[in-house]
Amino acid sequence: MRYLRLLPLLLLLGLPAVRAEMVVVVRADSEISALGKTEVTNIFLGRYRQLASGQLAEPIDLPTGSAEHAAFYDTLLNKTSAEIRAYWARLVFTGRVAPPRTVDSSERLLEQLLINPRAIGYIERSKADRRLRVVFEVSSR
Amino acid sequence: MRLRLLPAFLLLLATSGHAETSLPGGVQFNGFGSIGLTRSSSRQAAFVRDLGQAKGSRGDWRSETDSLLGLQASWQVNPQLALVAQGISRYRVGNNYNPELMSAFVRYEPDARATLRVGRMPTDFYLFSDSRHIGYSYLTVRPSGDFFGALPFAHFDGTDLQLAHPLGDSLLRGKLYWGYLDEELPLAERRWPLRGSQLSGGNLSLQQGPWTLRLSTTLLHFRHNLPIAEISDNLRQLAPLFPAAGTAAERLEVAGAHSRFHSLGVVYDDGPLQFQAMLSRATHSTSAFQNWQAGYLQVGYRRGTVTPFIGHSWIRSNRRTLESGLPSGVAPAFDLLNAGVASVLADSHSAQQTTTLGLRWDLASQFALKIQYDMIRGKPDSIFPYRDETRAWNGRTQVLSAVLDFIF
Secondary structure, eight states: GGGGGGGGHHHTTTOOOOOOOEEEEEETTSOOOOOHHHHHHHHHSOOOOOOOSBBBEEEEEEOOTTTHHHHHHHHSSSHHHHHHHHHHHHHHHSSOOOOOOOSSSHHHHHHHHHHHHTTEEEEEEGGGTTEEEEEOOOOOO | OOOOTTTHHHHHHHHHHHSSSEEEEEEEEEEEEEEEEEEEEEESSOOOOTTTTTBBBBBSSSOOOOOOOOEEEEEEESEEEEEEEEEEESSTTTTTTOEEEEEEEEEEOOOSEEEEEEEEEEEESSSTTTGGGGGGGSSSSSSSSHHHHTTOOOOEEEEEEEEEEEETTTTEEEEEEEEOOOOOEETEEEEEEOTTTTEEEEEEEEETTTHHHHHEEEEEESSSSOHHHHHHHHHHTTTTTOHHHHHHHHTOOOOTOEEEEEEEEEEETTTTTTEEEEEEEEEEEEEOOOEEEEEEEEEEEOBBTTTEEOOOOOEEOOOOOOOOOOOTTTTTHHHHHHHHHHHHHHOOOOOOEEEEEEEEEEETTTTEEEEEEEEEETTTTTTTTTOOOOTTTTEEEEEEEEEEEEOO
């Protein structure tokens, strides 16, 4: 990655740093197939977890403050980790809904995805191997 | 300036390193809080956060108005069933921080579409009214006083049912609730009990992309009268001679009366931009309360970790008249009663608007610092939102606030 050497310079110039490309993944043999942005948003914001196929998705989140969490919500919704935290504070403390289960690293997330065909999570594209199926390429569109 | 709460807050902050604490068995402990300082410029009326507070700022810095602490324990028994309990310590009736049980319920989610709760829940009159105490969850120091201040009903004991239904790319959600209030409100030096007053209602919301639209309606049936027995009793005693006095006593009854609250809320939330607009209308069958209309607009735009916001809100109520039939200037007792009736009628009058400027700074993980300036412009007879106004009250005040909101 030659570009990495440019990163300090980019930061110095105050330009936005390059975000890791995130993808939403499930186990390769999961019944969950391609998803749209609305479905992904509804699942991860606790609005609605049932997919068009009738399947229930079980979202797994990474820690607020982790680079992956920041990259995922920034690309998907243009929201900062603090805003996502504020959003969940409202839902949790009004008792409307339980937040997604959080695991503390991408490695743990991978374990969970491989155990549970309904589990759905987000990781860096470079970490998505053949045991996983990419169901959504995270973009702001 | 009383800062009795501060040591407790600081202790909590020092010990709250983690976003959540899990015990074996899956019980989670979380909390939220606000440490606020609030100063209203006018000495002629006490500025309060809502009508649940009997004392407020009159030209002095106050920590009570916007400081509170909440603790929640939740246990997800299995994917369908959860138990939640929450206590809040805030400055309210009785002029103390005595903790109150804000929620204690069982939540059952048979599938993705339905959620049923039974127990004690925060009231949900308007969009965002069930999260009024969770400062960290919104931009401003406090929910708009003009809009939410007249709604001091915090929680109810009963049940609610939430349903979700996708419509293409939109999500339609409905909620129905029913139950009983169980709290007291301060009225001058007295208390008005709400215990046993029945609440029912529902709301319908449509969410599409950044847009949320919500219609809400709530019906309240009061069980107890206002603590104004000496006025009502005297009017009733005079009814045989002055029939209008008997009628006036009946019109001032709150027990058995009902109030309706309707509202429409629109939210546009897209990346750094947050916009909210709400309208509400409250109508009361008793003459003791004036019908009011309120609304607010608010917009915030994030730049980095700072989100400046600007807002405008208003509340107006319609005057009522009530003839006691007692001639004035004949007997001091009659004059006193007439003055009493007039003061009950005038007490719930509002005619004011507020312009708000402020910013929220997400300075650290789980902490937000906010500063806010409110310019309130109202008529001298706009006294409903305040406490202990003097004759010199001119309806105008400016409020400066700073608050540190946190969750743990």
